[in-house]
Amino acid sequence: MEVHARIINAGLDKDESQLPPGYRFYSSIPKAPPNCSWRWDIETQLWASFDKGGAKCSDLTDGLKYAVGITHLPTGWEIGYNHFVGRLGMKLPETARLLARSWPDTYSFSWGLGTLTHADSASQLWRSGLKASALCKKSAAG
Numbered sequence: 001m002e003v004h005a006r007i008i009n010a011g012l013d014k015d016e017s018q019l020p021p022g023y024r025f026y027s028s029i030p031k032a033p034p035n036c037s038w039r040w041d042i043e044t045q046l047w048a049s050f051d052k053g054g055a056k057c058s059d060l061t062d063g064l065k066y067a068v069g070i071t072h073l074p075t076g077w078e079i080g081y082n083h084f085v086g087r088l089g090m091k092l093p094e095t096a097r098l099l100a101r102s103w104p105d106t107y108s109f110s111w112g113l114g115t116l117t118h119a120d121s122a123s124q125l126w127r128s129g130l131k132a133s134a135l136c137k138k139s140a141a142g
Contacts, residue, residue: 001080005094011070012101019067026068033057074102 003020010018016025029047032038036049036057047066049057077099084090 001077001084002092002094005077005092005098007067007070008072009094009098009101011067012072022063023065023067025070026066029066030060030062072098072102077102 006018006020007023010016011025016028019025029038032049036051038047038049038060040046041048041056041059044059047060049060051057077095081092081095081099085092085096
């Protein structure tokens with residue numbers, strides 16, 4: 001979550017220096033060879049240049065990841081944040097920053113209601129040393 005939140009925050013800020021090490025914006029990709037253009041090659045899992053006829057010119061083997069189409073899908077973030085911060089006590093500064101700038105969760109596809117069901121509820125329900133038996137009663141069957 002933190003890596004993805006960091007990439008999204010960098011994209012929203014249009015600040016490549018915020019990206020994790022080894023990442024660049026697609027706008028920073030080196031110039032393709034003459035008469036060729038870059039596209040993702042699913043077979044090699046590399047950016048590759050192809051000419052207008054579809055023949056491969058070269059692979060880009062600089063070891064960098066070029067992020068393209070960075071966007072924020074505002075669903076599910078609070079659920080994860082609630083779990084990792086509220087239950088486990090982890091620090092997620094990039095995710096917190098993303099939530100602060102894009103709150104509340106909205107409905108998209110089949111996701112939604114993160115704010116309604118998960119906003120800061122874990123910290124109220126879960127405490128260190130709390131046992132599951134205190135939260136859930138066992139049935140007669142087991």
